Amino acid sequence: MAKKYIFITGGVVSSLGKGITSASLGLLLMSYGLKISLVKIDPYINVDPGTMNPYQHGEVYVLDDGAETDLDLGHYERFTGLTLSRKNNFTTGQVYYTVITKERKGDYLGKTVQVIPHITDEIKKRIKEAGKDKDVLIVEIGGTIGDIEGLPFLEAIRQMRYDVGKDNCLYIHLTLVPYIKVAGELKTKPTQHSVKELQSIGISPDIIVCRSEKRLTNEAKEKIAMFCNVEKEAVINAVDVDTVYEIPLRFKKEKLDELVLKKLGLEPKKEQDLSQWQEMVESIKKPKDSVSIAFVGKYVGLKESYKSLIEAFIHSGASMNIKVNLKWIEAEELEETEPDKLLGDVDGILVPGGFGLRGIEGKIKAIQYARENKIPFLGICLGMQAAAVEFARHVVGLKNAHSEEFDKNAEHKVIHLAKRWEKDGQIIERDENTDKGGTMRLGAYPCIIAPSTLAHKIYNKKKISERHRHRYEFNNDYKELFKKHGLVISGESPDKEFVEIIEIKEHPFFIGVQFHPEFKSRPLNPHPVIKSFVEKSYESKRAKAEN
Template sequence: MTRYIFITGGVVSSLGKGLLSASLGALLQARGYSVRLRKFDPYLNVDPGTMSPYQHGEVYVTDDGAETDLDLGHYERFTGVSSRQSDNITSGRIYSNIIQKERRGDYLGATVQVIPHVTEAIKEFALAETDGIDFMLCEIGGTAGDIEAMPFMEAIRQLSIELGKGRSIFVHLTLVPYLAAAGELKTKPTQHSVKELRSIGIQPDILVCRAEHPIPDSDRRKMSLFCNVPASAVIPALDVSNIYEVPISYHREGLDVEVLKAFGLAHSEKPNLSRWEDIVDRVKNPEGEVTIAVVGKYTGLLDAYKSLSEAIVHGGIANRVKVNIEWIESEIFEQADAVSRLEDVDAILVPGGFGKRGTEGKIAAARFARENKIPYFGICLGMQMATIEAARNMAGIAEAGSSEFGEPKEPVVGLITEWVKDDGSVEKRTAETDLGGTMRLGAYPAKLKHNSKVAGIYGSTDISERHRHRYEVNIGYVKQLEEAGVLFSGMSPDGELPEIMEIADHPWFIGVQFHPELKSKPFDPHPLFASFIKAAVEQSRLV
C-alpha cells in the first residue's frame, strides 16, 4: 500500500520544497522504506526544455528522455532513485493532453472543465506506477494562493479523501521572517498561508518553517494554535552550511518522526544516517583544496548549473578536498589577454549551452588548457568547442566551426540528423523540426576504446550516459583529427556518433558529448568528476 505525502509551499517561492522533499525521501529510506518523488509544476510550458536557463534554471534529463524540473535532480542525488517521464507533470502537458482528447471526441460531446477533467488527469498522474512503493512524495510547485496552482491543490484535496484515512498527509513549508527593527520573528505570514490552504479544504498535518534565527517555543506554540497543528509537528528549518546536512538537520528537528506518527507507523527506532554523516564529515574536514574555473554562458544564475556544481562538489568529496568554483562568463575570453585569468586555477571546466554567444571564449579557454597542460573537462558544447579548437590549431583546419552558429566552410560540428535508439528504431531530425523535445535525449550506450584514459576511469568499455543535444562532432573529420593527436575514445555502438574525445599527450583533457553531472550523487560521485578533481589536486601540487 502506497502512502502519499503532499508537499506545498507558502508565503514566498524558493523556500526549498525540492530539498525538503528530497531530504524527507532520504530519511524514509534510512528507515528502510522505499520512496519515489514527483513534481507538479503549474506553468503552461509542456516541459522546461525550451525555457531560458535564466528563467527556470537547469533542465534535468532522465534516463528515459524527459526534460524536467531541476528539483528532480535533488530527488535523485538524495535518494538514488532514478526519475522517469512520469515523475514530472506541468499544467501545459495536462491541458495539451486534454485538448487532444477533446479534438478526437474522446469526451463524447461533454463540456470540458477544470473540474472534473483537469483534476482527474492530475490524480491519474499522481496514482500511476506506484507498485511496490511505500511512500510517494508529491511536491506542488508554486505558492499557496497562486491562481496557476489551484487545479493541483484541488486535485490533491480530492485525492486525499479518495485514498482514505491513513493513506495521505500534507506537509506545508512556510517562511517565518525576522524583522530586524522589531527584533523578533513573525508568525503571521505562516498563519495566513495555512488559512489560504484551509479555505480550499486542505489542513496541513506538519508545518516546516524556514527561518534565519532559532524559533522560540512560544512561537511554535502560537503557530500550532492558530494553524491547528500539534506543536511537535511545527518543524524549524534553519540554514545549514551545506545542503547535505539537511537530512540530518530535519531528523534532529523530528520531521521523520512526525511523518511516521501522522501515518500511525512505528517511529521509535533511529534511522541509519551513517552515509550522510560521512558526507558531511568529508565536506567539513577536507584535507586540501583546489580551484576550478567554470567557463560558462549562464553564470548570472547559478541554478542553470545546479547538477554541475553539485557533481563538482561530489568530486571533492571523493578526494576529500574542498573545491572552490570560480564562475567565469565565457564572453570575457574573447578579449585580448583575458585568458590570463585562468593562470591561477587548478583545472578548467567548460559546460554545455546553446547558441553562438560566448563560444569563441570557450574555444579560447580550451586552447589555454591544452597548451598549458591544465586539466580540462568539456561537457556537451564544451566538448564541441574543444574539438573545434583542436581542429583549428592542431589539425590545421582554420575555418572549423559549428553549423549551430551559421554555415561554416568546415562544419566540424553539425546537426545530428538521425541516430539509433535503444529499441533499434531510427530517430530523425531536420533543421526545421520543433525545438521542444526534439533533441537526442536520455540515456544512450557508448563503447570506449581499450587502454584509453576514460576506459581506465570508468573501469569498463561499456557505459550509458544521459544526453541533451542537437549537434554532434562530424564523423567525417574524425580521421583527420586523430592524425593530429585527438583520440575519440568513446563512440556510439554503431560507430557513427563521437561521444568522447581526449588529447593524447595531455595529463587530463577530456570532452564528453553527454552530461555526466546528471548521474552523480554525493554517496556515489561520478567517476569522471572524481578523476577530474583528482587531476586538479595533482595540478595544484605542481604549482
C-alpha cells in the same frame, strides 16, 4: 497506487526549498527500508522546460528516458539514489494537453469538459500512476499558495484525502518565518496567513516546516501550533545550514521522520543507518584543503542553470575531503580579455554545455589556453564540441573550422547535425534538403570505451550509459584526420555513428564528453569523470606548490 501519500506545498515566498524538503524526507523514509517515489508538479503552461531560457527556469534536468524536467528531479535522484522517469514530473501544459486531446477524440462523450472533474481527475490519475507499488509517494506542488495557476492541483490533492482515506494522506506545508533584525524577533504572522490561505481551499496542513534564519523559539512554535491548528511537535524548524546535504540530518534531529511514520501508521522495515551520509556532510563542512577550477560558462549570471554540475563538484570534493572553489568566468568576457588574467591562477578549467553562439569564442579561447599550458581540462556537451573546433583550428590547421550550428558557411563543419537520429526507439533520417529530422538527442544512450585510453582508466569498464541533451555532434568525416594529429576518439556509440568522448594523449588530463555526466553524480557515489578531473586538478595544484 501507493499505500500512503505525502503532499508538500509552499507559502509566503517561492524558492524556500520544497524540493530539498521532499528529497530529504524521501531519503529518511528510504533509510527505514520503505519503497518510495517522488513527483514534482509544475503549474506552468509549458509542456516541459525544454524550450525555456535557463535565466527563466534554471537547469533543465534530463532523465534516463529522455524526459526534460524541473531541477528538483535532480535533488530527488541525488538524495535518494532512485532513477526516475517522465511520470515523476508533469506540468499544467501536459495535463491540459491530455484532456483537450481526449475531448477532441470524443472520449468524454459530448460532456462539458471542466476543471472539476476532468482536469482534477487527470491530475489524480497521474499521481496514482506514479505511486504504483510504492509504500509512500511524496508529491511536491510547485509555486506558492495563492498562485492562480496552482489551484487545480491543490483541489486535486484536497480530493485525494477523500479518495484514499485520511489515514493514508499527509499534508506538509513549508513556510518562511522571517527574522526582523531591528526588532530582534522571528515573525510568525506570514506563516499564519499562508496556512489560512491553504485552509480556505479545504486543506489543513498536518505538519508545518518553517524555514528561518535563526532557530524558532519555544514561544514561536507554540504560537504557530495554536493559530495554525497543529500539534507543537508538528511545527518543524528548518534553519539555514552550510550544505543542503545536512538538511536530512537536521530533520532527523527535529524527529520529522518519526512524526511522519506515526501520522501515516507506517512501520520501519529495517534499522535506520545514516552514518555514511553523516561522514559525507562532515567532509563537506570541514575540508582539509581546496582546489580552484575555472567554470567558463554563458549562464553564470544564474548559477541554478548549472545546478547538477555544481552539486557534482561538491560530491567529488567531499569524497576527497577537499573543497572545490569554482571561479565563475563569463565566456563573453574572455573573448575581450587576455586568458592569463582570468585563468592564470586556476588548477583546472571546465567548459560546460549550453546553446547558441554567444560566448563560443571565449570557450574556445579557454580550451586553447588549457591545452597549450597543460592545465587539466574537462569539456561537457558544447564544451566537448568547442574542444573539437579548437583542435581543428590550432592543431590540425583548419582555419575555417566551426560548428555547423554557429556558421553554416564554415569550410570545415567539424560539428554538424547527425544524419541518423534515434528518438523514442525509432531511427529518424535527416532530410539533407530541409535540415529536418530528429531535433534533440535526449536521455541515456550506451557508449563503448576504447581500451588503453584515459576514459577507460576513469571508468574501468568497456560499456557505459550516460544522459544526453544536444542537437549537434562530431562530424565523422574528420575522424581519421583528427586521429593523425593526436586526437583520441575514446568513446563511441555501439554502431560507431556518434563520437561520445575525445581526449588528447600528450596532456596531463584533457577530455571532452558529449553527454552530461553531472546528471548521474550522487553524494555517496561521485561521477568518475568529474571526480577524476578534480583529482587531476588537485594534483596539478600540489605539483605547482612543490615547485
